[in-house]
Amino acid sequence: MKLFKELYDYREMIFSLVRKDLRGRYKGSVLGFLWTFINPLFQLIIYTIAFSFILPSPIEKYYLHLFVALIPWIFFSSSLQGGANSIMAAKNLVSKIYFPREVIPISYVTSCFVNMLLTFIIIFFVVIFSGVGLNPLAIACLPVIMLAEYIMALGLALLFSAITVFFRDMEHILSIITMAWIYLTPVLYPIDMISDEKIQKLFYLNPMTSVIVAYRDVLYYAKVPDLSTLAMAFLFGIISLVFGELVFSKLKIRFAEVL
Amino acid sequence: MNPENAIEVRNVKKKFKIFYDKGNDLKDRILFRNRNHYEDRWVLKGISFSVKKGEAVGLIGHNGCGKSTTLKLLTKILYPDEGTVEMAGRVSSLIELGAGFHPDMTGRENIYTNASIFGLTKKEIDRRLQEIIDFSELEEFIDNPVRTYSSGMYMRLAFSVAINVDANILLIDEILAVGDANFQKKCFDKLREIKAHGTTIVIVSHALEQIEQICETSYWIEDGLIKESGTPKTVHDHYLKSMEEKRNQQLEKQHHQENQAKPPKLETSETEQLPDFCEKTAVRMGTGAVRFTNAILCNLQNQKQFIFNSEDKIKIILEYESFQPDLKGNFGYGIFREDGLHCYGTNILIETGSYIPVQKKGRVEIILQNSLLPAKYFLDIAVHSHDGIIFDDIRQVLSFVVSSDKYDIGVCRLPSAFSWR
Numbered sequence: 001m002k003l004f005k006e007l008y009d010y011r012e013m014i015f016s017l018v019r020k021d022l023r024g025r026y027k028g029s030v031l032g033f034l035w036t037f038i039n040p041l042f043q044l045i046i047y048t049i050a051f052s053f054i055l056p057s058p059i060e061k062y063y064l065h066l067f068v069a070l071i072p073w074i075f076f077s078s079s080l081q082g083g084a085n086s087i088m089a090a091k092n093l094v095s096k097i098y099f100p101r102e103v104i105p106i107s108y109v110t111s112c113f114v115n116m117l118l119t120f121i122i123i124f125f126v127v128i129f130s131g132v133g134l135n136p137l138a139i140a141c142l143p144v145i146m147l148a149e150y151i152m153a154l155g156l157a158l159l160f161s162a163i164t165v166f167f168r169d170m171e172h173i174l175s176i177i178t179m180a181w182i183y184l185t186p187v188l189y190p191i192d193m194i195s196d197e198k199i200q201k202l203f204y205l206n207p208m209t210s211v212i213v214a215y216r217d218v219l220y221y222a223k224v225p226d227l228s229t230l231a232m233a234f235l236f237g238i239i240s241l242v243f244g245e246l247v248f249s250k251l252k253i254r255f256a257e258v259l
Numbered sequence: 260m261n262p263e264n265a266i267e268v269r270n271v272k273k274k275f276k277i278f279y280d281k282g283n284d285l286k287d288r289i290l291f292r293n294r295n296h297y298e299d300r301w302v303l304k305g306i307s308f309s310v311k312k313g314e315a316v317g318l319i320g321h322n323g324c325g326k327s328t329t330l331k332l333l334t335k336i337l338y339p340d341e342g343t344v345e346m347a348g349r350v351s352s353l354i355e356l357g358a359g360f361h362p363d364m365t366g367r368e369n370i371y372t373n374a375s376i377f378g379l380t381k382k383e384i385d386r387r388l389q390e391i392i393d394f395s396e397l398e399e400f401i402d403n404p405v406r407t408y409s410s411g412m413y414m415r416l417a418f419s420v421a422i423n424v425d426a427n428i429l430l431i432d433e434i435l436a437v438g439d440a441n442f443q444k445k446c447f448d449k450l451r452e453i454k455a456h457g458t459t460i461v462i463v464s465h466a467l468e469q470i471e472q473i474c475e476t477s478y479w480i481e482d483g484l485i486k487e488s489g490t491p492k493t494v495h496d497h498y499l500k501s502m503e504e505k506r507n508q509q510l511e512k513q514h515h516q517e518n519q520a521k522p523p524k525l526e527t528s529e530t531e532q533l534p535d536f537c538e539k540t541a542v543r544m545g546t547g548a549v550r551f552t553n554a555i556l557c558n559l560q561n562q563k564q565f566i567f568n569s570e571d572k573i574k575i576i577l578e579y580e581s582f583q584p585d586l587k588g589n590f591g592y593g594i595f596r597e598d599g600l601h602c603y604g605t606n607i608l609i610e611t612g613s614y615i616p617v618q619k620k621g622r623v624e625i626i627l628q629n630s631l632l633p634a635k636y637f638l639d640i641a642v643h644s645h646d647g648i649i650f651d652d653i654r655q656v657l658s659f660v661v662s663s664d665k666y667d668i669g670v671c672r673l674p675s676a677f678s679w680r
Contacts, residue, residue, distance in 0.1 A: 012375035014386070020372055022363050029361040096355035098334045251337040255407060256331065257275060 006100045010186045013099060019105035022114060038063045040071065041054075043117045044126060053180040059190065062222075064130050068219035069187045069212045072146075075116035076153050076208060079109045083157025084174050087255060104247070105157040113150055118130055127219055135222040142228065145214045148233040151152060152190035152207055156242030162251040185212055217234045260345045265428055265459035266333065273303040273328055302328045304483035305342070310476075312347070314429075315460035317470030317491060320480040323338075326463050329480065330354065331433055333461060335492075348427025348459075350531035351377050354624055357417035362406035366397055368419055368456035369405050377517045387423050394449070395507055396442075415442060421450055428459045431628040440639055447472070467495045496666075502634070503662055507566050508633070510660055538637075542654040549588060549617055549642050549650035553578040556638065556657050559626070567629055568661040575625040577640055579617075579651070586617040587652060592625060593639040602631060602670060604639075614645050630672040632660045 007014075026035045048063040071136070086108040087094060087101070098149050117220065127134060183228040185208040194200045203209050210233040217225040276297045302325045310316050332344050334352045359376050360369050370391055376383045384578050392401050395416045397408075405413060422429075429450075450473060454460055464470055469493050470477055477491035478496050487494050517539065533541050535647045536553050555576040557563050567573055575592060584666040591606025607615055607623075636659055641652035666671075 009380070010375070010378050012371075012380045013378065015381075016372040016375040019360075020359070020364070024361055093358055093376065095336065097352060097358050097376060098350065100379065127355050139645065237375070256336045 001222065003102070003245075007102060010099055010103055013103050014107045014110065017103070017110040018114060021107070021111040035233035036115060036118050037122060038050075040122050042121065042147070043067075043070075047094060048198065060076065061130055064132065065190070065216070065220050066125065066188065069243070070218055071116060071119050071123060072149060072212065072215050073182060073185065073187045073208070075112050075139060076211075079112045079153035079157050079180070080160065080178055081171070082112065083108050083153070084160035086157065087161045087165050088171075088259070091259045095256045097217055102158065102248065103256060104253055105161045105248075106154065109150070109154045109157045112153075113146075117146075117161065123219065132220065132222050135218075135224070138218040138224045141214070141224055142218055144230060145211060145225070145233065148214075148230070148237040149211045151237035151241045152211070152233075155237065155242070155244035157243075158248040162248040162255075165255055166251065177221055181206075181208070185209055186216075187212055190216075204232065207233070261309070263311055264309045265312040265347050266308075266316070266461070267343075267345045268309065268329075268333075269307050269343050269345075269564070270328075271303055271306045271332060271339040271344060272301060273325075273332065273337065274299045274301045274340050276300075278496060281540070302483055303339075304331075304484070306480070306485055307342075308478060308488065310461065311382065312459055313457045315454055315462065315474040317467075317474040317477040318461065318463045319465075319467065319470065319477055319495065320481060320486075321502065324480045325483045326480045330430055330463050333428075333430055346428055349378070349425075350428045350430065351421065351424040352430040352432075353418070353421045354430065356414060356421060356433040360405055360417065365402050365403060366395075366401040366405055366408070366416055367392075369416070373417065373420045374424060375428075379419070379424060381399030387425075391419045391423045394423065394445075409438070410440075412662070418446060420454070422446065426458060428461070429453065431460065431462045431464075433464055459660070461494065467491070467499075471495065493599065499666070500664065507660060507662055511565055514658070537653060537656050538658055541656050543652070544654075545641075545649040545651040547651065548583045548586065548644075548648075549579055549581045551579050551640060551642070551651050551656075552620075553579060554640055554653070554656050560570060564659075565618075566660045566662055569629060569632060569665070571629050571659055573627050573629050573659075575627070575638065577623045577625075577641065578621070579623070580620045581595055582618045586613040586650075587645050588617045589614050589643045589645065590623045591641050591643070593641075594631070595637045595639065595668070596631075597635040597637070600670065602636065606641075606643075617642075624665055630674075631660065632669060632671060633661050633663045634665065635660050 021034070022036075026032050031034060031038065042206070044063065044067050047066055051057050051062045057065075083105050086104050090104045093099070094255070160170055160174060183247070184203070184206050186193070191200065191203065191209065191213050194203055194216070210229045214229050214233060215226040216225050216228075277300050306325075306329060308316075318325045318329060328337065330352075330651060332339055334354065335346075337612065357369075358371065359372050361372065364372070367388075370388060371381070371384055374387070374391075375381075379387075392398055395401075395412075396420075397412060397416055400408065400412065403447055407414070408416070409540075430449075437649065447469070450460065454473065460473070462470055462474065462513075476488060476492050477494040478485050479487045479494050484664055532554070533539075533543060536555070536660035537543075548595070553576070555563055556567075557572055557574050557576065558567075561574070561576075564573075589606050589608045591609075592606065594602045596602055607613075637655040638657045639654045639661065640656050641651075642650045643652075644650060
């Protein structure tokens with residue numbers, strides 16, 4: 001409880017770090033903030049071309065099928081990898097100034113999250129123009145899914161950022177894990193492709209599966225996701241957050257000594 | 260916690276692990292498991308003190324004594340291994356100035372970032388913004404990116420933010436050396452003002468006068484323990500004295516070593532070898548009609564000495580031999596400070612008005628009242644003929660160190676008597 005109050009007191013620090021990260025990223029480039037949109041736009045164009053002409057997929061509108069899952073995945077994986085490194089990267093602050101240490105991973109994950117939200121503007125355009133259309137009831141579920149994914153990503157970022165301080169290999173181990181993880185999650189393929197129900201259940205043990213399936217339900221199939229899928233996603237999110245913070249709070253008091 | 264106190268530190272101990280060969284990655288941990296030996300170094304060995312609300316205290320001590328660690332424990336960057344640290348109220352630390360500054364952002368934007376790191380909300384920053392800008396005297400540059408600032412401007416902006424964070428407790432580490440003399444004075448006045456408003460201040464500094472000006476109490480930390488505490492002036496005097504003693508011991512040791520480590524004489528050397536009584540750096544000139552054979556610095560009891568007090572009498576003993584009969588000579592000496600300042604020089608002609616006959620083997624003794632202030636000095640000695648021919652002249656023949664218990668400054672002491680009405 002004390003932590004919540006303190007984090008609330010330091011909310012401006014979180015905002016300003018997020019702002020600094022978002023604005024600092026493209027500072028100095030000619031197009032500046034526009035890159036936030038140009039990047040995913042071209043990603044989409046490339047996928048469309050690639051999966052229409054070079055590698056045609058039997059799945060209808062595969063580019064959309066892929067895109068609505070890939071953007072949330074990129075948020076998740078960059079939160080995980082960058083988040084794990086965030087305390088190390090903020091060495092100067094952490095070893096010199098007091099503030100609740102959670103601020104650093106929180107603002108990192110939040111800035112990735114804001115980035116994803118901005119990309120969603122493009123997703124909405126594409127969803128509308130591709131003819132899938134927006135189902136208002138389904139769209140209403142979107143914030144819930146996003147929140148579930150956010151707390152999950154945050155939990156893992158807390159966990160791994162703390163571990164990385166003491167065990168620097170974690171960063172590299174994580175990059176291998178995320179590389180494998182994307183194939184264990186139905187990002188590039190639909191979950192139905194796994195025909196064996198038992199194996200499919202096994203896949204649902206992967207916390208990201210529920211999240212990605214829910215995103216795809218809303219944006220590709222324009223339907224309200226299963227309540228159970230949503231509940232699963234949330235459950236995983238909360239477990240990850242609680243566990244992550246537990247480990248983080250144990251380790252944070254020694255950060256300044258090791259950095 | 261006593262409600263009168265702003266800070267209570269009770270028996271705090273802190274250790275650091277010193278790794279012999281630190282391996283933080285997997286390979287090192289597995290392959291070199293036995294390399295992961297470490298040693299616990301206790302930086303703080305049990306420190307207790309309390310600071311009343313509105314009081315200012317200074318922490319002093321030589322490098323590595325644990326004073327900065329103490330300050331970091333107060334800010335909660337580090338946590339004690341034993342003991343407790345309690346603080347009442349919002350803490351602001353001026354340990355790292357300009358934390359989180361982004362060079363591409365404007366001064367104004369950076370004020371927001373930087374102040375937010377101290378835990379201020381946007382509203383609070385809005386309220387202080389004008390004050391911060393005014394204090395930094397950067398009004399006209401405030402909307403330029405900080406990368407265009409000079410380092411002085413940068414520090415001024417950073418300091419202005421840090422000092423305007425209305426904290427209950429302000430921790431300051433060695434940062435009052437910001438900007439030009441004017442700005443420093445302004446910072447100092449601001450600190451006084453903050454203190455007058457009831458803020459508790461803890462300063463770590465080597466600038467002892469600053470602590471004396473603002474603090475009621477000084478803590479001298481040595482080897483992780485509080486060695487002395489009390490009125491700053493008194494504590495500092497003791498501290499300086501101990502520092503000086505240490506330094507002199509070191510100098511003496513060094514002097515000793517240097518003299519022992521004289522390189523063996525080379526017979527093929529073209530230049531004339533300096534006799535043993537000279538410093539290694541000595542330079543000798545002259546016709547050689549008269550040669551110094553020894554030079555000694557000693558006290559009145561004829562004991563050779565290297566360190567003299569500012570008020571000591573110093574005796575210079577010069578021994579010489581002459582290779583020509585019936586010479587008249589003028590013996591003299593000069594004293595130079597290490598940095599080359601010519602402090603004093605005189606000779607027999609000046610002092611007595613006449614030359615003295617040079618013996619076959621003779622000795623000249625000079626007793627002088629030292630009034631030089633602490634520094635390292637060199638002695639030059641020379642003997643001239645009545646018409647100015649240099650018989651022998653050895654520059655930097657000996658060196659010596661002057662120490663003092665007083666803290667007057669300058670080249671030499673001008674005994675001063677103050678009176679007042």
